[in-house]
Amino acid sequence: MGTFIQLVVDGLATGSVYGAIALAIVLVNQSTGMINFAQGGMAVLSAYFAYTLLGLGLPLILAILGSVVVSFVLGALIERFLMRRFEGGDPDTAVVVTIGLLTLITGVAGWIWSYNNLQFPSLFPSASFSVLGAAVSWRSLGTFLVIAAIMVGLQLLFQKTKVGLALRAVADNPKSSAYSGLPVGRLLMIGWGLAAALGAVAGALVAPKLSLTPGMLDGPLTYALAAVILGGLTSPIGVVVAAWLIGVLENLAAVYVPFIGNDLKIAVPFVLLFVVLLVRPQGLFGRKTVVRV
Template sequence: MTGVLQQIADGLSTGAIYASLALALVLVNRATGVINFAQGTMGTFGAFLAWTLWSWGVPVWPAVIAAILLSVPFGAVVERYVVRRLYSQNALIIIIITVGMLVALTGIIGTIWGYHDREFPALFPSGVLRVAGVALSYSAIGNLLVLVVVVIVLQLVFMKTRFGLAMRSVADNRDSSALLGLPTGGLLMAGWGMAAALGTLAACLIAPEVFLGPSMMDTVLIYALAAAILGGLDSPLGAVVAALAIGVVENLAGAYVSFIGTDMKIAVPLALMAVVLLLKPEGLFGQREVVRV
């Protein structure tokens, strides 16, 4: 029983990282209707900024916070000068452009910082906390706490502030919001900026667990996209719940299902995503869109 609880605890830790990036994907989709396949690479760019500041002598947390803040205008510029002209285009064209952004940003990161992996400093103390025989690393606890804080802040912003209400209005109906006098262009830029900040946070959380490299978020993007689709592309809470569930299920499957093991764990979210899309295309927490003819 202890082994199962240990796998669940480890799964919640990795699921928290998936959830951070899944929230960014949902945020962009709700604001603009675009699924940004370059979201993880944008986060990697921010993580490299944090690593650069740290290598210059800035303490790790101030470096991460500075990189998150710098990611906001980066995301806003991408929306204003790259994405905005695509809103009227076919969805397939938008997907191709965001995939192109992923490839281009990976090349830019490699050109600036090189393609070799680097060690990213730990964000939390080393060591473990043992509870009922289950070892919880401080990094796992830290990841979960960061996720809880992010979810609470986003919930307060979207539900309790005028800015959040305006963002939700633009997400629901951009044209009507413009007629009401809302600065839709600025709000769209803000949505992409916030998503870029979340992507940077996710990259900085995962970098100490692996190695910092231009392509380090590519696999995480698959899990985050699966979580966003499973939970519903218009549901931040659904994305978080689905990401945590994916982390737990893939850990349990890798440990106790012999033909899956470590190498086949990535098939778990893909299989879950396929099943949900067949049975409930809008996602577990998503709302079915009704179109009047």
């Protein structure tokens, strides 16, 4: 039982990493209707901003808050001067642009800060406490709670606030939103800015666990995209639950399914994804899209 609980706890902690990136992807999609493949790179760049502010002598919490502000502005500027040229056009073109943006950000980060592993301090202590025979670190628990709080906050934002409803309206139909008097351009900038700010939080949570490098989130981004598809693009709660499910099942399969082990556990989320898409293409928590013709 102790081993099982340990695997579940570790899986939830790992899944929280995937969930943080997945939430930022959902935020961009809910506010602009696009999929941002550069989200992982933007989160890494935000972590480097925080690392630089730490080097200037700021306390950790202020450095992270500073990176959140800088990232919000950067995300808004990227939407205004780059992505807006492709919004409303061919979705495939916008996807290619975000992939190119990811490559550019990774290269710029490596050029400025080098490709060496850098140590980033954690917001939470590395000590552990015991729960039913399992060792739970305060860092894992803190990451889990922060992601859970952000998940609930985003759900409330999109469902209960005027700004969230306006962001969803703009993503669904920009022309009708403009005719209704909504400031479409400003809302698109806010959506990208909020996603970049969320990426800054994700980068600060992940960097102490993985060590800070330009490609730090390349692997987690793949799992995050799987969580987005599995949970549904329209549900912040869904993608986080899916990310936790991926982390836990991956750990359990590696230990309790002999032919999988550590070498093949990477295939577990994608097998799960294949099965779910056959049964429920919109994802576990996503909404069906009805198109009138």
